[in-house]
Amino acid sequence: MIATRELTKRFKSVTAVDGITLEVADGELVALLGPNGAGKSTTLRMLTTLIPPTGGSAEVAGFDVVAKQREVRRRIGYIGQGNGAGHSQRGRDELISQxxxxxxxxxxxxxxxxxxxxxxxxxxxxxRTVSSLSGGQRRRLDIAMGLIHAPELLFLDEPSTGLDPQNRANLQEHIVGLRREHGTTIVLTTHYLEEADSIAERVIVIDHGRIIADDTPQRLKAKHVGDRVFLGFGSETDATTAAGLLNGVREGDRVQVSADDGPRMVPGAIEELRTAGVAVHSVEVTRPTLDDVFLTLTGRSLRNEEA
Ligand SMILES: Nc1ncnc2c1ncn2[C@@H]1O[C@H](COP(=O)(O)OP(=O)(O)OP(=O)(O)O)[C@@H](O)[C@H]1O
Structure with missing residues (x-):
């Protein structure tokens, strides 16, 4: 559905998008995740033919975004950050006009x-008139506007920014439903980690105009961070023995161990320790977030930039 090669956009001194090569298959739900200024919107604006690339190429729905703008536009829906609908009209009339x-x-x-x-x-x-709708309702109307011509592919730029958690959850449900019921391919940008994690089956992490990771949220977390298992013991001596056996790090009477799948490794570890005469007093497994992935990859936290 989408294929780009070294897609690039320079604005004078700023390289907003720096050679992005990616493919999106039919029916995928992909989130572009990255901090403010990472180049997400610029990427979307090129894919939707709103601005021309300064380098590389992109095909969307089988057509080149520069040479075949009309063909591309006919097949896609785009919901930008601003609110597309006029305010004094009724929502239904806006949709019909669109x-x-x-x-x-x-x-x-x-x-x-x-x-x-x-x-x-x-x-x-x-x-009702558009101006009387709540933020969440208006955002859903925007989505309806983007879908009126039944596009195969829908681009959403930060769909849930500015919505309260309840409206955000509601909107996310609608987005997932679109994919499920109509098979629409969906590409959205977000800087909400939880949003990318919960609704996208593929997350493309963008930083400084480049793709720094591209996989399912689960695999990104397993590959770049992994689970952490904390085991508590009755004494530091036991903890020291356990740290040696499990290749963990001891802090007082606790031991931290890294694992690809924490809950699965725990029973075996307890059994191994029991055989060695060491009793486990407590177990805690923490699973990584996409923020931990971003932190591992860049040394910065996305969460700080989320606000
Ligand atoms: N029209 C423009 N002229 C000059 N610089 C621009 C223009 N549009 C974007 N930029 C710059 O390009 C970089 C990428 O911006 P972009 O809006 O694509 O980021 P983003 O990841 O979508 O961030 P946000 O989440 O804030 O929308 C930023 O440094 C931005 O200031």
Whole structure:
């Protein structure tokens, strides 16, 4: 669905996107994750033909984003950071006008608007003016606007920024539902770690305009950080024995061990220690977050930049 090669965008002295090569298959739900200024929006803006690359190339839905802009635009939906819908119109009318702008006959535009209103849970508010909608409702209306022409591919730039946690969760559910029910390929940008972790099956981590990691959230965490298992003992002597046997690090009467899959390694470790005459008093497993992955890869925390 998407194939880029060394895609690059320079703004005078700033290289916003620095040679990105990636492929996205049909039906994938991909999150581009990175701190402010990493180049996520610029990447999306090139893929949606809003700005031309200064280097490299990209094909979207089978068409070159420079040579075949119209073909690309017809096949994609794009929901930018700003709010696309006008404020004094009713939500339903906005949707119908948008459908007309994409060339749908009025009857089809009406039918499609009705379907989207239903599936995005906007039934009760669609006939109110856009300015009276809550942030979450407006964001869902934006998504409906991006979907009116039934695109194969939907780009969402920071869809949940500015929403409260409940509206954010609700929106995420709708995004996952779109993929599930219509097979829409979805590429979104986010700097919310939990969002990338929970809804995307593939996370592309971007920093300084480059891809620094690209995998499922689970594999990123297992590969770059792993689980940490903390075992507590009755004495420092036991802890020292355990640290030697399990190749762990002792702190007082506790031992920290790294593991790809903490919960799975614990029973074997307890058994091994018991055979050696060492009783385990407590067990705690901590699993990494995508922030730990980012920290390992860059030495910086995304969480600090999230605010
Ligand atoms: N029109 C422009 N002119 C000059 N510099 C720009 C322009 N657009 C973006 N940049 C710069 O390019 C870099 C990448 O910006 P971009 O908006 O793509 O980042 P981002 O990862 O989407 O961040 P955010 O989460 O803040 O949107 C930044 O340094 C930004 O200041």
């Amino acid at each position: 459908g007309r702008a994409y060339g749908l006959p009025v009857r089809q535009a009406r039918a499609r608007a009705g379907e989207l209103i239903e599936s995005l849970g906007l039934g009760e508010v669609a006939d």
